[in-house]
Amino acid sequence: MLEITTHKNYLQKDETKNQFCFRSLITEEMNNEQLVQEIINYNSTITEADARAVLSVLGTLVPRFVAKGISVELPFGLIHTRAKGSCEKLTSSFTPGTGDNKISILFEMKDDVKKAIIGSALYKQMDADFTGDPKIQSLAVVQDDTTESAVLTIQRGKMLRIHGRNLELDLTDEKQGVFLGTADDAPRCKRYTRSGSNVIDVIIPDDAPLGTCRISVGTKPGVQRYKHDSLDDVVTITE
Numbered sequence: 001m002l003e004i005t006t007h008k009n010y011l012q013k014d015e016t017k018n019q020f021c022f023r024s025l026i027t028e029e030m031n032n033e034q035l036v037q038e039i040i041n042y043n044s045t046i047t048e049a050d051a052r053a054v055l056s057v058l059g060t061l062v063p064r065f066v067a068k069g070i071s072v073e074l075p076f077g078l079i080h081t082r083a084k085g086s087c088e089k090l091t092s093s094f095t096p097g098t099g100d101n102k103i104s105i106l107f108e109m110k111d112d113v114k115k116a117i118i119g120s121a122l123y124k125q126m127d128a129d130f131t132g133d134p135k136i137q138s139l140a141v142v143q144d145d146t147t148e149s150a151v152l153t154i155q156r157g158k159m160l161r162i163h164g165r166n167l168e169l170d171l172t173d174e175k176q177g178v179f180l181g182t183a184d185d186a187p188r189c190k191r192y193t194r195s196g197s198n199v200i201d202v203i204i205p206d207d208a209p210l211g212t213c214r215i216s217v218g219t220k221p222g223v224q225r226y227k228h229d230s231l232d233d234v235v236t237i238t239e
Contacts, residue, residue: 002123003125006126007020008132035051076113081105082103082105085101086100086101135165138231152233154237155238157206162200167195169219179216179218180204181216187209204237211237212237216230
């Protein structure tokens with residue numbers, strides 16, 4: 001299924017234009033084994049061996065001919081190679097992998113097939129509240145030279161960096177922020193040097209409890225709904 005989600009467009013700075021954008025995600029896939037079964041079900045005169053043989057031959061011959069610089073036509077489109085890049089002189093040689101010289105593979109869907117697919121495309125628009133839920137992807141301790149360390153031992157007063165998505169915070173709301181734990185009464189960090197959708201830089205409080213804890217981020221993705229996320233990774237806070 002094509003799932004469509006709505007997100008805040010943080011690149012749009014012009015307030016007179018739309019502030020949100022649609023993004024999509026494919027949640028299902030069909031592998032070769034499933035395709036073989038679909039071919040058999042579609043046409044009962046085709047045996048499983050026939051279907052496997054045709055797919056196997058196509059998988060061998062199409063790449064072979066495309067590599068030779070031949071545009072190969074399939075029932076739904078054309079596959080061919082293309083060269084691109086730049087050079088210093090008119091007489092310079094094209095060498096794939098050197099500089100920006102490269103050979104790429106293009107697939108061009110036939111217009112009638114493209115029109116048919118788009119015209120009958122199925123999709124599901126997801127609830128905007130849930131697509132905005134925060135998701136922590138990784139944690140890192142920011143060193144004095146600004147590099148990141150994956151060793152999650154950090155001193156009070158030092159900076160912790162949180163990577164993820166939908167991490168935007170309203171720091172005037174005490175229910176939102178970075179928390180040193182997952183319990184309802186976990187201490188909340190109050191000093192931030194960066195608070196963005198994908199990255200949060202937070203200072204561990206001088207009075208933070210010493211020992212280990214799981215970091216959680218609390219946001220308000222819905223009108224009346226708060227959401228927290230955390231990782232299993234444990235952070236050790238020291239003096």
